[in-house]
Amino acid sequence: MKKDITTIEDIQLLVDTFYTKAKADETIGHFFNEVIELDLEEHLPKIYRFWESILFGKANYRGNPMLKHIDLHQKSAMTVEHFDKWITLWEATTDEYFEGTKATEAKTKAKTMKELMLYKIKQSENPNFIQ
Numbered sequence: 001m002k003k004d005i006t007t008i009e010d011i012q013l014l015v016d017t018f019y020t021k022a023k024a025d026e027t028i029g030h031f032f033n034e035v036i037e038l039d040l041e042e043h044l045p046k047i048y049r050f051w052e053s054i055l056f057g058k059a060n061y062r063g064n065p066m067l068k069h070i071d072l073h074q075k076s077a078m079t080v081e082h083f084d085k086w087i088t089l090w091e092a093t094t095d096e097y098f099e100g101t102k103a104t105e106a107k108t109k110a111k112t113m114k115e116l117m118l119y120k121i122k123q124s125e126n127p128n129f130i131q
């Protein structure tokens with residue numbers, strides 16, 4: 001039986017593995033490699049803190065993922081297919097290493113974020129949109 005996500009090291013393994021796959025992916029890789037030339041040394045610790053705050057209730061992530069992805073969409077259109085691929089990779093990576101309450105939560109929360117991001121992105125296309 002696999003273990004659940006319980007430590008910061010577990011989050012690092014999950015996020016690092018996911019980003020390796022996402023960057024190499026033919027559907028979404030360009031967002032990380034070309035649209036934004038992501039500095040992973042700076043970016044990944046932010047993502048660890050994001051998941052620590054979601055899964056372990058640590059209030060150590062400061063940021064606005066909605067606005068970041070609206071900006072990203074303005075640089076290069078983000079579609080439901082891109083988000084579906086992101087979710088497929090996230091779920092596959094989670095299942096590769098973990099199972100349990102937190103692992104399930106990681107997958108559920110990502111799907112909720114996906115829906116919210118798609119909704120906000122659509123809203124942002126309205127000329128009256130106010131951030």
Ligand code: HEM
Pocket residue numbers: 028031032036038046047050062063064065068069072078082083084086109110111113114117
């Ligand atoms: C098509 C799907 C997605 C793509 C291609 C994508 C790509 C990216 C990229 C390129 C950045 C860096 C933006 C920048 O620094 O300017 C970013 C930031 C981020 N993404 Fe995504 N993302 C996607 C979906 C998601 C989802 C579903 C979540 C949540 C579960 C998420 C969480 C985050 C967070 C927390 C940040 C950091 C925001 C900050 O700087 O504080 N992303 N994403």
